[in-house]
Amino acid sequence: MANETRTNQKIEKVRRVAGLLKAAYGRQRKKKTLDPLDQLIFDLLAESSSERRARQAFKRLKADFVDWNEIRVSSLKEIESAISMVTQAPDKAGLAKKLLVEIFNGQHRVSLDFLREASDAVAERYLGNFEGLGKMAVENCMRILRQGGSGLTSEVARVLRRLNLIKSSLNQEEIEELLDEALPERRRSHFCRLVKAHAQRVCTLKGFVCGSCVLLLECPTGKSRTNRSKG
Template identity: 30%
Template sequence: MPLFSDPALSTAPRRRRLEAPATSSEPLKDKALEVHRRLCGVYGCPIPYFHSLDPLSELISSLLSHRTRNADSGRAFKALRARWPDWNAVEEAEVAEIEETIRGVTWPELKAPRIKAVLSAVRARAGKLSLDFLETLSVDEARGWLEAIPGIGPKTSAAVLSFSTLRMPALPVDSHHHRVAQRTGLIGPKVDVGPSHAVLRAQLPDDWSAQALYDNHEVLMLHGQQVCFHRSPACGRCVLLDICPTGQARQAKATEGR
């Protein structure tokens, strides 16, 4: 159910923008902080933001990136911006034209109509094609507003708030981040990516800044990309090995097999 239906919400007073966390045990909180500390030592925090898009543009970029390599989704985003002057024109374009323009992404036949539908939903609910008003809301309110739109889930809503020029303290979780969290035992083996957002956020301090949460996402994602691979993770050179039950089990099995 939408949290807001009135376009006038863009004039609502600024609220506290912290995300209300779920509960988490103290040992897991301590472990999450230790994982963060070690990985920041490896990858270098604070990590610069990789781009500075307005929140609506970040939303479209995030929709294009689903199950798609960054290079391919980046090219598709640039192609949209080059073909049409603004998002109003994209909203009015034919689905076939959008699909042809973003053909380099995974499932362009699904993403093209979704982009049009999302743009129309933003206009209908906010009164115009802009998400700048989200800065006046709390993180929970802003995420609820976004996730009320079909096709927008926890990862996309968090990405819009964190990665865009809003720079709000939300924690996105991608597949690499999720894999590292599961293998280190921060989340259970049956916790999917969507539900993991609340669990992992609850393990971090309530008052962490947008930069700190962005760093947390980035270092876990980078570790998943560069060390904790989907297949054959490089456990022997992992700085988390002594606190990672999966890595320790893999190392023990490898030793037994010698």
């Protein structure tokens, strides 16, 4: 019973926080995200080559082939000829084809979208297994995967933790459960975008000032910090 009351209080609080943030920041549009596989192939082409040449090669691939799946089933010669302007074109043609074949064999489609729902550790391990990809390529791809995900970033978790809505900012399941109960599905990702905006503008990692925060009355962390500074 006590647990149920606590959960209901948190649900009400999420809704109040959503209202306060919407009043403060308005509608937060979803940013157009890049395709993670596009980024991965681009970074593979750019490895030890100039960005300008990699961009030219990438454009040629996009113009000469219908999609990544067509490249997967094309001959190495055809791929190599499209990307001939980058250094080590024959090797890169082979690596790109191998990468596309491996993705298809595991997923029955040529897309990395399934990684958007995977944990960081799983996604990084998966990407790290591809031959020829540098650390930077994996990091760039991870950044794109996280942009298009549920929006539950570490920044969002930080604010929810300070608001005492969750116990641990590392437990994604706890956040998902709370938001599932508090908000209809169509409003959850917008709520995350609002919280993210707040995390970046006001409730920053360090040096955040609670006195003028719109969430102060809802926030135990903010109340204790402002009381301390008064005392």
